[in-house]
Amino acid sequence: MSKKTKIAIIGPIPRDKIITHKGDVIKKYGCVTHPVIALAKLLENDGEVFPISHIHKIDEAPIKKIFHQHTNIKVDGIYTHKDKGTVIELKFLDQNNRKEQQRSKMEPIKKEDIEKFTDVDAFVFVPITDFEIELGALQYIKKNSKATVIFDAHGPTTWINDKGERLRKFWKDKNEWFPYIDVLKMNLEESQFSWLEDEKILTSYDENYTDHLDDFAEDTLRKGVKILFVTLDSRGCVAYQLNNDTLQKDWTPSVKVTNVIDTTGCGDSFAGGLAYGLTCYNDPIKAAQYANVLGALRTQGKDFQVFKNKQETDRILRENYKEEKLS
Numbered sequence: 001m002s003k004k005t006k007i008a009i010i011g012p013i014p015r016d017k018i019i020t021h022k023g024d025v026i027k028k029y030g031c032v033t034h035p036v037i038a039l040a041k042l043l044e045n046d047g048e049v050f051p052i053s054h055i056h057k058i059d060e061a062p063i064k065k066i067f068h069q070h071t072n073i074k075v076d077g078i079y080t081h082k083d084k085g086t087v088i089e090l091k092f093l094d095q096n097n098r099k100e101q102q103r104s105k106m107e108p109i110k111k112e113d114i115e116k117f118t119d120v121d122a123f124v125f126v127p128i129t130d131f132e133i134e135l136g137a138l139q140y141i142k143k144n145s146k147a148t149v150i151f152d153a154h155g156p157t158t159w160i161n162d163k164g165e166r167l168r169k170f171w172k173d174k175n176e177w178f179p180y181i182d183v184l185k186m187n188l189e190e191s192q193f194s195w196l197e198d199e200k201i202l203t204s205y206d207e208n209y210t211d212h213l214d215d216f217a218e219d220t221l222r223k224g225v226k227i228l229f230v231t232l233d234s235r236g237c238v239a240y241q242l243n244n245d246t247l248q249k250d251w252t253p254s255v256k257v258t259n260v261i262d263t264t265g266c267g268d269s270f271a272g273g274l275a276y277g278l279t280c281y282n283d284p285i286k287a288a289q290y291a292n293v294l295g296a297l298r299t300q301g302k303d304f305q306v307f308k309n310k311q312e313t314d315r316i317l318r319e320n321y322k323e324e325k326l327s
Helices: 033-046 057-067 111-117 135-144 174-180 188-193 213-222 266-281 284-298 310-321
Strands: 005-010 015-019 025-029 047-054 077-079 087-092 098-104 122-125 148-152 158-160 166-168 183-187 227-231 236-243 246-253
Touching (some): 005 033, 025 057, 033 057, 033 266, 057 077, 227 284, 246 284
Parallel strands (some): 148 183
């Protein structure tokens, strides 16, 4: 019997109230929940998914009810003893931009929260705010586990002011984190916050500015990260690696969708797709393709039924990337 794939997803499970760009109101649990369910459907009987998060006690029953619909989701890492979870309100201004208000902050993830999961194949960190993951947790993994560490830069480029407003920030201490991250995932805006120094970009984002990417990528890779993925919304994503000490750049176009209903959780779903492609295929291009598929599927509805099993997901992947066969 072949060994089952094990993937841990770490971050908040916010109780979200979402007002879409079309005016629809959606109430659901977000962030970690998206990649956990997407991966549970992809892995089916071949793997297990471990959400790791701190939540309010009042949210334990409804969150576990969602996860218990999938027998391969293991909830040993859902902690309520601190009774500190995340509550967020999001109002979309358009398809991609939104205002965010945070009503409650979760207890940060520390090394003791992940000690019993060191045998997983990958840890996927999807923080949404700068305080949610302690650096010591990543340092512990590097020392005690062979797992691949995938990290989303949304967290360290976001902070909360005293009014609960969620705002963008520069990732000034990134070099302390890079030695403990194998795969770094971010969007174009977050890449600018991680490299540029002009504070005007914190309030005036230029979605067409990409001149910094190659320099930022090379610097990031030389400081410990093995692969950098940068998403560019509907255009697709680019993966950077060092190949024989030379910067290698691979472009993967997006999966086209015609009707975007809700983009909340697209980045988290993308990170889950990276974990699947890297863990099951050990292929960054395949990982980008699965990531794009899961991100696109997330936009297609208000609930978790948007995610598909492996057979249907692979069909979508073949249609978009002209694959002959997926083993």
